Amino acid sequence: METLIVLAWRNIWRNKRRTLITAASIFFAVLLSTLMVSIQKGAWDRMEENVVNYYFGYVQIHAKGYWQDRSLDLTFAAVDSLLQLPQWVSGVAVAVPRIESFALAAHADNTTGVMVVGIDPVREHEMTRLRERMVAGTYFDHVREPALLLADGVAQRLNATVGDTVVLLSQGYHGVNAAGKYAVKGLVHFASPDLNRQMVYLPLAVARYFYGADSLLTSIALKVTDKDKVPQVLAQLRQQLDTTRYEVMDWHEMMPELVEARAVDTAGNYLMLLILYLIVSFGIFGTILMMTAERTYEFGVLLAIGMKRIQLSVEVWLEILFIALLGTLAGFVASFPVVYYFHRHPIDFSSSKEIAETYAQFGFEPIFPAAFEPFVFLSQALVVLCITTLLALYPFWKIARLDPVKAMRH
């Protein structure tokens, strides 16, 4: 084997230029595919983080059937045991109580549909860092403060700002009329365009009064200590809660459209990757074809003097493997700084209003950071390496059929 390795290593440098060009094509394949996957993953992770971490939470508890109808009639009592979940369910950091429903918001001559959410200011901030999202005015001081916070997208639509009064109209618990007017205490900004154009916050007690749903909640959102432990948290909750009264959902179940959109986008990305891999594969295969065709005579001689076909095939396979390793390792190493740069300095289209609005229509922020994850680097390097290694099986087929006498006449 040592002889084969030495032979293979020296053989690849017989034609330095070809080796370097082939390695370069593998290098760029690894680099580009890693960058593509990293940016795609980074953009979706950011979107999920914006939507999940900053509002929905990874897990929510509702009254049975609530998520299907989103009706205030399907509320549940805010019992202490639920609010103290972190004490008896491991992996839960904070339980955030909410009451929420849709309403019509009006200011002067402007109206818009909004989601009015009653929150516990302290707990909400612990999970969603809402206070840090303030762009004007101040945060709630307590749960009974008769004021509201507007997402700045809503504020723009209503042409309202801090200190203005906004009227909310909705249908409350069991069909009662819900109406109220509140001073705008502050404006918050969300990275998610969807949240930005519909969120309105009221303190929990004020919202309950508005909806006529005293002591009731529509959801408890849970902040988990580790998002990878969501399945365990779900399992514990489903085991310990009365599932005839409550439903426990993770964000995948709550937002299947987001999961599907990501899956569709990922599939499109794989198609692009497939095209990239195909182009690179043809390039590499061209090298392999040349390599085997121009050395037919040499192969014939080696077989004649007693080298076994399998030894010769492995030697040629090793040559291609070495070239693939060179390109893959170089691509792998080069990907780190490139992806890291785009991780720290995301591609940002927010300066272009037109592009930003286009992305906002699809629910995306116009900012695309690259995910900096070892799995992405490794997987792309491995895929390219596997493709090359598979292509390198061609010499096995070629050498198995080689007639030394004919080869030496080549």
Add this chain to the structure above:
Amino acid sequence: MIVIKAQGLTKVYNPDTVPVHALRSVDLEVHQGEFTAIVGPSGSGKTTLLNILGGLDRPTAGKVWINGTDISTLSENKLIDFRRDHIGFVFQSYNLIPVLTARENAEFVMLLQKWPRAERLARTEQLLREVGLADKMDYRPSQLSGGQQQRVAVVRALAPKPRFILADEPTANLDSVSTRNLLDIMARLNEEERVTFLFSTHDQRVIERARRVVTLEDGKIVADETFDR
């Protein structure tokens, strides 16, 4: 002792389309230590005969025994092993492995045969010295002249101590000085190591050194002469 025995060797190329009779019922015996040249005009069947005797090609009819083994009964893999262990080859165009040094080329077949390293090195060094390449052992083929490369090829063929060496026009690409040197070396090794040499050639300089000359014409042996040289 008979090293090679061929009986009724017939080779027909393209039997189904335009048949070409390269060999027509050739019988031949080669004894241990012979220094034999197979001569004849182009297309007379010299290379075909050598290929079949060396187990590189299979006859359409007839049999070949090497040291008593009927090689026509060997499978493809067994035949490769048999060639590696019993036959040395020297080809017309040197065909050394370009990325290996003279020493590494010389020991290549021994490596395939898994000779112990020390013995391998000692044997190749001794032979390379004997053929006048002591100072060129670490040179690659591209750094050697044609004659030097052919000497390395002879050492490669001879180093694993084969039963016989088949050389297909070994001097075809060499100048007269290199040819004379190579023939001197092969003649000396033939005597010292008692290795059987079988050449195909139409080089008169080689024919004059051979102790036996087998003449082929149209795939048949038309003369088989022995000389006392």
